[in-house]
Amino acid sequence: xxxxxxxxxxxxxxxxxxxxxxxxxxxxxxxxxxxxxxxxxxxxxxxxxxxxxxxxxxxxxxxxxxxxxxxxxxxxxxxxxxxxxxxxxxxxxxxxxxxxxxxxxxxxxxxxxxxxxxxxxxxxxxxxxxxxxxxxxxxxxxxxxxxxxxxxxxxxxxxxxxxxxxxxxxxxxxxxxxxxxxxxxxxxxxxxxxxxxxxxxxxxxxxxxxxxxxxxxxxxxxxxxxxxxxxxxxxxxxxxxxxxxxxxxxxxxxxxxxxxxxxxxxxxxxxxxxxxxxxxxxxxxxxxxxxxxxxxxxxxxxxxxxxxxxxxxxxxxxxxxxxxxxxxxxxxxxxxxxxxxxxxxxxxxxxxxxxxxxxxxxxxxxxxxxxxxxxxxxxxxxxxxxxxxxxxxxxxxxxxxxxxxxxxxxxxxxxxxxxxxxxxxxxxxxxxxxxxxxxxxxxxxxxxxxxxxxxxxxxxxxxxxxxxxxxxxxxxxxxxxxxxxxxxxxxxxxxxxxxxxxxxxxxxxxxxxxxxxxxxxxxxxxxxxxxxxxxxxxxxxxxxxxxxxxxxxxxxxxxxxxxxxxxxxxxxx
RNA sequence: CGGGCCGUAGCGCAGCCUGGUUAGCGCGCCUGACUGGGGGUCAGGAGGUCGGGAGUUCAAAUCUCCCCGGCCCGACCA
Numbered sequence: 225x226x227x228x229x230x231x232x233x234x235x236x237x238x239x240x241x242x243x244x245x246x247x248x249x250x251x252x253x254x255x256x257x258x259x260x261x262x263x264x265x266x267x268x269x270x271x272x273x274x275x276x277x278x279x280x281x282x283x284x285x286x287x288x289x290x291x292x293x294x295x296x297x298x299x300x301x302x303x304x305x306x307x308x309x310x311x312x313x314x315x316x317x318x319x320x321x322x323x324x325x326x327x328x329x330x331x332x333x334x335x336x337x338x339x340x341x342x343x344x345x346x347x348x349x350x351x352x353x354x355x356x357x358x359x360x361x362x363x364x365x366x367x368x369x370x371x372x373x374x375x376x377x378x379x380x381x382x383x384x385x386x387x388x389x390x391x392x393x394x395x396x397x398x399x400x401x402x403x404x405x406x407x408x409x410x411x412x413x414x415x416x417x418x419x420x421x422x423x424x425x426x427x428x429x430x431x432x433x434x435x436x437x438x439x440x441x442x443x444x445x446x447x448x449x450x451x452x453x454x455x456x457x458x459x460x461x462x463x464x465x466x467x468x469x470x471x472x473x474x475x476x477x478x479x480x481x482x483x484x485x486x487x488x489x490x491x492x493x494x495x496x497x498x499x500x501x502x503x504x505x506x507x508x509x510x511x512x513x514x515x516x517x518x519x520x521x522x523x524x525x526x527x528x529x530x531x532x533x534x535x536x537x538x539x540x541x542x543x544x545x546x547x548x549x550x551x552x553x554x555x556x557x558x559x560x561x562x563x564x565x566x567x568x569x570x571x572x573x574x575x576x577x578x579x580x581x582x583x584x585x586x587x588x589x590x591x592x593x594x595x596x597x598x599x600x601x602x603x604x605x606x607x608x609x610x611x612x613x614x615x616x617x618x619x620x621x622x623x624x625x626x627x628x629x630x631x632x633x634x635x636x637x638x639x640x641x642x643x644x645x646x647x648x649x650x651x652x653x654x655x656x657x658x659x660x661x662x663x664x665x666x667x668x669x670x671x672x673x674x675x676x677x678x679x680x681x682x683x684x685x686x687x688x689x690x691x692x693x694x695x696x697x698x699x700x701x702x703x704x705x706x707x708x709x710x711x712x713x714x715x716x717x718x719x720x721x722x723x724x725x726x727x728x729x730x731x732x733x734x735x736x737x738x739x740x741x742x743x744x745x746x747x748x749x750x751x752x753x754x755x756x757x758x759x760x761x762x763x764x765x766x767x768x769x770x771x772x773x774x775x776x777x778x779x780x781x782x783x784x785x786x787x788x789x790x791x792x793x794x795x796x797x
Numbered sequence: 798c799g800g801g802c803c804g805u806a807g808c809g810c811a812g813c814c815u816g817g818u819u820a821g822c823g824c825g826c827c828u829g830a831c832u833g834g835g836g837g838u839c840a841g842g843a844g845g846u847c848g849g850g851a852g853u854u855c856a857a858a859u860c861u862c863c864c865c866g867g868c869c870c871g872a873c874c875a
Contacts, residue, residue: 236824236836237809241868261867316874333875366798366873374874420875430875441874539872633875665875702833736835743835754834764834 225694227729231268233257234741244439246673247371249685253745255693256669262368262376264669269745272693274379274668277411278358280690281381281666284407288399290354290383295337297360301327303336307644318362318376330362335641335663338384342647342659348388351649351659352396356383358668370439372669373629379669385662386642388651393636393660397429400634400664404433408631410796411671412688413678415631418444419454421527433632433666437677440629445610449621457527460606461614461623463572468500471578471592475560480589484555486520489580489589502573502581502593504557506546506565509535513549517559517599518570518608520580525609532605533568550584558582559599560590566602569595574604629674637661679769685746686769690796694727695789697747699738701754703730711778712753715763718782724789743768748792751776751785 233254242248250256255270266274282292304310304317310329318330331337338355345351361380368375385396401417408415413435420432432455434444445459446452454460480492486503489495501520506513507529514533518524529538543553549565550557558581559567577594595601612625639658642648647659672691679686689695696719700712709730716728727747729738735754742750752764763781766773776784 233807235808240809241803243869258867335875363874367869367871369869630875635875663875699834704833733833734835734837735833736837739835741836752834756834 225727227697227727228731230727232741232745233267234744242371244370244373244673244677245680246373246439246676249676249680249744250371250673253685255672255745256372258371262365262374264372264375264377266669269693270669270672273672273687273691276691276693277668277671278379278381280407280410281358281668284403284410285354285356285381285383287406288354288403290356293338293355293357295331295334295357295359297331297362299329299331299337301329303340304329307336307339307641309336316363316365318364331359332361332363333380333663333665334359334382335384335637335661336645339641339645339647339661342384342386342642342661343645345386345647345649345659348649348651348657351386351388352392353386354383354396354399355386356381356664370673372673373439374441375669378667381666381668383664385664386647387660387662388649388657389660393638393662396662397634397636400662401431404632404634404664404666407666408433408435408671410690411675412690412796413631413671413675416444416446416453416628418446418628419458420633421455421457421531429636431634432630433634434628435631435674435678436626437629437674438627439673439677440627442628442630443625444628445612445614445623445625447616447619447621447623450616450619452616452618452623456609456625457525458531459610459623460617461610462617462620463574464615466499466576468576468578471594475590475593475598477583477585477588477590479587480556481587483587483589490520494591495589496580496591500579502558502579504559504582506541506549506554506557507538508541508545509533509538513541513545513565515550515557515559515562515565515567516569516607517567517573517581517601519572519576522570522572522608523611524607528605528607528609529568532607533603552582552584552586556582556584556586556588558584558590558593559601560584560593561598563600567600568603568605568607569599569601570607571604572608629670629677631671631674632664632666634664635662637663680746683740684744687746687748688796689748689789689792692746692748693725694747695725695792696749696751696785697727697729697742698751698753699729699735699742701735701738701752701756703732705755707758708753708755711758711763715751715753715782715785719785722782722786724786749785749788751781 235252238248239251242251256264258264301310320328322328358381362377365376387393415433415435418432418434420430443456445454445456483489483492486498486501490498498520503518503520505516507516526538573595579593580591581593583590613622616623642659648656651657676685698712700708702708719726748768750766757763761778762775764773765776
C-alpha cells in the first residue's frame with residue numbers, strides 16, 4: 225500500500241474525550257472512529273489488525289478441530305424465550321419488532337442458536353463437535369467506555385463444544401484452554417488465566433483470560449509463589465487462625481454516641497481495631513431480607529454473595545427496611561440475638577470471640593461478642609473480597625491484586641441449553657442423553673485494545689509483528705528525489721513480491737512528519753530511504769520496539785528484510 | 798439509574814459570567830515558492846445551521862425552558 229493513497233487519518237493531538245491509552249492511540253493513529261456511544265467504525269488499519277487476530281483465531285480453532293459457522297445476528301424472541309433469557313437479559317438486549325409486529329432481538333451471544341442447531345444431532349457417534357463463529361454481538365451496555373474496550377457492538381469469536389458426557393466436556397475445555405494460551409501468546413500479550421465466577425451464564429466452572437492493565441474493569445488476585453490466580457469475584461485467601469483474648473461471660477452493652485462506622489469505632493476510646501469488629505450489613509436477596517456479618521476490615525463481595533446463596537439479585541436494604549428488621553439505623557447494627565432474619569456470616573469469623581459490634585440500638589455497641597455463643601448463624605459463607613497482601617489460599621504467600629482486562633472467557637455450560645432445545649443424542653445403550661456443552665469467547669476489538677494497552681510507548685503503538693497492520697514501512701525522506709523514489713519503489717516491489725506486508729510512505733511530507741506517523745501507527749520495522757544513505761549505497765533499518773537500527777546494503781536489503789520478517793513471523797506460530 | 802461535566806471549522810480550544818460591527822486562535826486542509834534524516838518557513842486561500850427547537854429582547858454563541866448527543870465517577874455488566 226502506498227501511504228499517499230491510503231486512508232490513515234492520524235491526529236496531531238489527542239482526542240479530547242479519550243482517557244484510556246488504547247482509546248487515545250487507536251483514535252489518534254487512525255485505527256478507529258466513534259459513530260455513537262459504544263459503537264465504532266474500524267478504519268483500514270484497525271480492520272487489518274482485527275483481520276490478523278481473526279486469522280490467528282481461525283488457525284487455532286482449526287487446530288483443535290473446530291468448524292466455522294456464520295449465524296444470524298437477528299434472533300426471534302421465541303428462541304430466547306425458550307431458554308428464559310428473553311426476560312433474564314433485560315435491557316442489555318437490543319430489541320425491535322419486524323413489520324408484522326413480531327419481537328426480534330439482536331444476538332448478544334449464540335448459545336440458543338447453536339443449541340437449536342445441535343438438536344439435529346442424533347447419535348453419540350456424531351460427537352464430539354466444536355462449533356464456532358466470528359460474528360458481531362450486540363449488547364446495550366449501560367455504560368460504554370474506554371474506546372473500544374467496552375462497547376455495544378463488537379466482534380466476537382464464540383465457540384461451543386458438544387459432548388456426550390462430562391469427561392468429553394472436560395477434554396474440550398482443556399483443548400480450548402490450551403488454544404487460548406496459544407492465541408494470546410501469538411498475539412504478543414501475556415494473558416493470565418484466572419478462576420472466575422460464572423455469573424449469569426450458569427454452568428459450574430469458568431476461566432477468564434486477563435491482560436493486566438489499569439484500563440481494565442476487573443481485579444485479579446494472583447500469587448507469584450505458586451501461580452494461583454483468580455478474579456476477585458471468586459478469589460479467596462487462606463483463613464488465618466486468630467487467638468482472641470478471653471472476653472466476658474456475656475456481651476456488654478456500652479454507649480457510643482456519634483459512632484456510625486468501623487473507623488469511628490476504631491477511633492473511639494472504648495472501641496477496638498477493625499479486625500476485632502463485626503461489620504453488619506442488611507441486604508435484600510431476591511426480595512428476602514438477610515443480615516450479613518463480616519470482619520470489620522473485610523469488604524463484601526456482592527458477586528460471592530450471589531454465588532454463595534444462588535440469589536439472582538442482591539441490593540443493600542433501604543434505611544426503612546433496616547429499621548424494620550433490626551430496630552436501629554445503619555451504624556449501630558449487630559447480629560447478636562437476631563433471629564427474625566437469617567444471618568449469613570463470613571468464614572473468616574468462625575471461632576472468633578471477644579468482638580465489638582452494634583447493639584441494634586442507636587448509639588450503643590456491644591463488646592465481648594462470641595460468634596459461636598452469641599450469634600445464631602444460619603449459613604457460613606465466603607463473602608469477603610480479598611485484598612492485596614492477603615495470604616494465598618494455596619500457599620499462604622501474600623497475594624497481589626491488579627486491574628485487568630478480560631479478553632477471553634471459557635465456560636463449562638453443562639446441559640442447561642441442550643435440555644431446553646432438545647439437543648439430545650442416543651448413547652451406546654440407546655439411552656437419550658442431553659448434549660453437554662461448553663462456551664468459549666474472545667472479543668476481537670477488545671483484544672486489539674488490550675494489546676495496545678500493553679504494547680506502546682510515548683510515541684505511539686508498538687505492534688507485535690503477528691498483529692501489525694503492516695510489517696514494514698518504507699519512509700522516503702525526499703520523494704522528489706528521483707533516485708530515492710526509484711530505490712524505494714524497487715524495494716517495495718521486491719518485498720511485496722515476497723509476501724511481506726509493506727506500507728510505502730511516498731507522501732510529500734517532511735521526514736519528521738513521516739517518522740512521527742510511522743511511530744504513532746506502530747509498524748514494527750521501518751526502512752528509511754534518503755539521499756544521504758543512498759550516496760553510500762545504504763538504507764537504514766530500524767525496529768520500532770527497542771529502537772535499534774542498522775544500515776543495510778541497498779542491493780541486499782530486500783533479502784535481509786524478508787529474512788527478518790519471515791523469522792519474526794515463524795516465532796509466533 | 799444517581800452524581801459531575803461538555804457540545805463553537807476536520808482536530809484541539811477561546812469567546813458565554815456582564816447580550817451589541819464581519820465569531821476568533823493553534824493545528825490540519827487547498828495553491829505557490831523555498832526546503833527536505835524527527836511534526837520546517839514564507840505568501841495567498843477555503844472552510845461555521847455556534848448540537849436542535851421554543852422563548853425573552855430592538856438585538857442571542859452569550860439569558861430561560863425543553864429536547865438530542867457525548868465524556869467521566871458510581872451503580873450495573875457472559
